[in-house]
Amino acid sequence: MSSTDKEAQDAKKTAISYATDWGKSPLPPTILATLITALHARPFQPLPMLSPPVLLFSTYLNLSNYAVDSAGITAAWSGLYLLLASRRRGYVGKTFTARLGSRFGARGLTRGSAMVLAGANVVGGGITYAFGQRSKESEK
Incomplete structure (x- = not known):
């Protein structure tokens, strides 16, 4: 197989196939669970x-x-x-540096990465669930 054939196969991979691969991976929900635990375990938020x-x-x-x-x-x-995390209270009464620190501090970056990962899971998992075929799973 030449390099042009390999490039042609790589070019054929669409955005839906990337989303399907993301949805079939066990890693994203595990990472999201870890980030959620890091954010809400202390103080405990049920x-x-x-x-x-x-x-x-x-x-x-x-x-x-x-x-x-x-x-x-x-x-x-x-x-x-993602819906729950997007309902964060506003920044009324905080100074500019306090707003900046809460957004770009360690906790803010963790919250942002959890929300981005949750959004990617919604897209990838939704496409995988909508277009996935269970024929392989039912044969086992």
Whole structure:
């Protein structure tokens, strides 16, 4: 196989196939569960902490050869977390440096990366769940 054939195969990979690969991977829900735990375990916040066990169960399902169903669970719970995390209170009464520090500090960057990862999980898991085929899973 020549290098031009390899480049042609790489060029054929579309955005939907990248999203499907993302949705079938067990790593994104595990990383999101870790980030959520880091943000909401101390001080303990019970509502956001409902997500990590479900995301870890989704990883277990993915590793048990139920990738399409796992992608659906991951997309749904990542979407719920994204909605919950986007309801943050405003910055009324804070100085500019306090606003900047809360946005670009360690906690702000962790929160931002958790929200970006949750959004990617919604897209990737949703596409995988919508277009995934369970024929491979039902044969086992």
